Amino acid sequence: MHTFHLPYGECTITLEDVKLQLGLSVDGSSLTRSVQFADWRAVCYDLLGAILDNIYGDRIEMGWLRDTFLEPGNDSTEVERIRYVRAYILKMIGGYLMSDL
Numbered sequence: 633m634h635t636f637h638l639p640y641g642e643c644t645i646t647l648e649d650v651k652l653q654l655g656l657s658v659d660g661s662s663l664t665r666s667v668q669f670a671d672w673r674a675v676c677y678d679l680l681g682a683i684l685d686n687i688y689g690d691r692i693e694m695g696w697l698r699d700t701f702l703e704p705g706n707d708s709t710e711v712e713r714i715r716y717v718r719a720y721i722l723k724m725i726g727g728y729l730m731s732d733l
Contacts, residue, residue: 681715
């Protein structure tokens with residue numbers, strides 16, 4: 633992992649880490665679209681295969697992620713593992729990287 637060491641032992645994820653871990657392009661033109669009016673229930677189902685009962689705008693409760701997406705077993709399918717990893721990344725972002733937001 634490539635990190636910048638900041639004061640007090642903190643570190644951050646670099647663009648190269650994003651490229652290596654997620655396979656996202658960090659060079660060239662960016663592709664963006666407005667998600668201001670997105671159907672978050674549909675987005676949640678498409679990415680995670682489950683829908684939270686109460687989505688507050690674009691917020692997902694961290695407890696729901698923890699309770700819904702348990703660590704997959706050895707007999708899990710690739711789709712289940714992908715959904716678990718997506719939920720895990722959301723938990724990392726919401727619980728560790730941006731816990732005060």
